Amino acid sequence: MGRAPCCDKANVKKGPWSxxxxxxxxDYIQNYGTGGNWxxxxxxxxxxxxxxxxxxxxxxxxxPNIKHGGFSEEEDNIICSLYISIGSRWSIIAAQLxxxxxxxIKNYWNTRLKKxxxxxxxxxxxxxxxxxxxxxxxxxxxxxxxxxxxxxxxxQSLQNPNFTHxxxxxxxxxxxxxxxxxxxxxQLVNETANPMMMQNFSPPTPQKVEYYAQSSNMMxxxxxxxxxxxxxxxxxxxxxxxxxxxxxxxxxxxPCWAFQAEIDDLLSNKGATTSMSTEYDCFKDMHGVxxxxxxxxxxxxxNSTPWDSSVLDHKQ
DNA sequence: AACCATACCAACCGCGCAGGA
DNA sequence: GTCCTGCGCGGTTGGTATGGT
Numbered sequence: 001m002g003r004a005p006c007c008d009k010a011n012v013k014k015g016p017w018s019x020x021x022x023x024x025x026x027d028y029i030q031n032y033g034t035g036g037n038w039x040x041x042x043x044x045x046x047x048x049x050x051x052x053x054x055x056x057x058x059x060x061x062x063x064p065n066i067k068h069g070g071f072s073e074e075e076d077n078i079i080c081s082l083y084i085s086i087g088s089r090w091s092i093i094a095a096q097l098x099x100x101x102x103x104x105i106k107n108y109w110n111t112r113l114k115k116x117x118x119x120x121x122x123x124x125x126x127x128x129x130x131x132x133x134x135x136x137x138x139x140x141x142x143x144x145x146x147x148x149x150x151x152x153x154x155x156q157s158l159q160n161p162n163f164t165h166x167x168x169x170x171x172x173x174x175x176x177x178x179x180x181x182x183x184x185x186x187q188l189v190n191e192t193a194n195p196m197m198m199q200n201f202s203p204p205t206p207q208k209v210e211y212y213a214q215s216s217n218m219m220x221x222x223x224x225x226x227x228x229x230x231x232x233x234x235x236x237x238x239x240x241x242x243x244x245x246x247x248x249x250x251x252x253x254x255p256c257w258a259f260q261a262e263i264d265d266l267l268s269n270k271g272a273t274t275s276m277s278t279e280y281d282c283f284k285d286m287h288g289v290x291x292x293x294x295x296x297x298x299x300x301x302x303n304s305t306p307w308d309s310s311v312l313d314h315k316q
Numbered sequence: 317a318a319c320c321a322t323a324c325c326a327a328c329c330g331c332g333c334a335g336g337a
Numbered sequence: 338g339t340c341c342t343g344c345g346c347g348g349t350t351g352g353t354a355t356g357g358t
Binding site: 014015016017050052053056057060061068069103104107108110111112115 | 323324325326327328329
């Protein structure tokens, strides 16, 4: 037995909103508020719309101070950083971008930003949509997680095209031990991705360790705290605490902050290569991500949405 | 000018969660 | 503890605009 519909589908209007409907809804909400009940709202004001549709229209379009289009580079930076950190948590990302809605950011990411980052590679390396539908070993992980891992590795390979220790037993850094979840992700991605890409999983340079030890701790702890998750001092570190001199985290933890470290390095163009600059236009002028990371960790204001698998993966 | 492909975006859908009965 | 209801979220769809042939 399915869930009861939220409204009488036969008697509600669907599709684009007219200006009259917009005026009705906007006027009412500005004067009386939603009354805490979106479902009942359309009847109150004589709109033949589903309550959910009213809510969406208000939140995404009619609400005051909504910005549409014209994303700045700073906003691009923030979206990229947060997507790689937390995945497709659009509402959380939107909370960090005043005037932006989750829907707007989601559309922007799916239609433009993602293509800038992954576009060309995806065509040749990602499985077909049919593959994904039928399952090819990837079904145990979200597309978002796979995409983020691929994105990270793509950035990695651009930055360190000669680094091949991940699957090179002769390399002094081998084996680069991943945690079980990441091991699984690597294995699954490896089944479908370009093998060359998988050779480029490198740790960040030691100089970056201290900053990322701190920022990742702050970030993850801040997220956890904002969501009511109490992380004991001794276990709050997804990366090791930095005490005095920079200190490399254990190998199994490296990929956790490698996400942050490498994206930061790339975005700030420290490791930019010519080929990257030409192929990934969005990185040409990106900078200042460090600041973004820091304020994000300090000012993160997540709602009560349950934590997603990506972070749970880290915690595991 | 007509057709097609692609990009973009508003809106819809269904699921999971929270809170109240 | 269970059920019900509404809300919020993320994924997806469908319509329109734009560009290319």
